[in-house]
Amino acid sequence: MHILVCVKQVPDTTEIKMNPKTNTLDRSSAPTILNPYDAHAVEEAVKIKNQLGGKVSVLSMGPLQAQEVIKKCIEMGAEEGYLLSDRSFSGSDTLATSYILSMGIKKIMAMDSVDMVFCGKQAIDGDTAQVGPGIACRLGIPQLTYVEKINSVDIEKNVVVIHRKMDRGYEVVQAHLPCLMTIEKSINELTYVPLKNMINAARYQPIVWNISDLEADLTKMGLKGSPTLVRKVFPPPQRPGGELLQGTIDEAVDTLVHKLKGGILSCQS
């Protein structure tokens, strides 16, 4: 069983600030991390590998610093890591990103068959959840989105059965391998990393490919290959602060009831 997980290096959005003058993200204000959804995807891939045998590879597209998240995945138990890094990739929207990643996956598949491709449900910076489905379309393989449980993987019959999250409940779906899944955080709990893996990761050198390593069409990547136009980026308006009710609990309750009744009366009139 060979599982390939797409992982993205993202700014920690709990720390990031907006530049109020330019209304753009101030990326220097936040440390970068492995996209949290992707961490759960790697955890799940390693769990399946430990049960069924095989290996886990990870693939990222980004600047050379993204090697850090690949090393993090090696710590978590992945065996191999690939980074697609080239100036011609920068400025890519989700359409171009899924094209570049699918070209990387095709190259890996040509060297070694891949049974399942995992992506996070979404990246916490772009938040579109489009890249996973985009890759599946380009590879021509089934896509299973919002996966919150992998019930069974049957290597003999070449099928997987999963639970996918819906608005009201879940759906149980069976698909043939190879397929692509986008993984929810609720699928598992992240476990502690053994010291042996940390040592492996510190020594590991990811495989880095640039444009000349991919048989890719330059017009389908970067700004040229990105039809999305970002017209404006702005922070949401700040919420007005709440009102603190003063006095004892009884007084506060009386005030609240009075305010609520007043609200209802003013709605009725």
Ligand SMILES: Cc1cc2nc3c(=O)[nH]c(=O)nc-3n(C[C@H](O)[C@H](O)[C@H](O)COP(=O)(O)OP(=O)(O)OC[C@H]3O[C@@H](n4cnc5c(N)ncnc54)[C@H](O)[C@@H]3O)c2cc1C
């Ligand atoms: C016009 C335009 C220009 C842009 N220019 C840049 C730029 O120069 N630099 C830049 O960093 N971003 C740029 N972006 C943002 C970039 O398009 C998105 O970050 C990227 O396409 C991924 O989309 P997302 O973050 O919504 O991912 P989602 O679709 O929410 O991600 C879902 C999953 O796909 C996988 N995935 C997503 N991206 C990657 C990746 N890079 N490597 C591996 N796996 C991945 C992960 O498993 C992730 O969990 C630009 C966007 C636009 C519209």
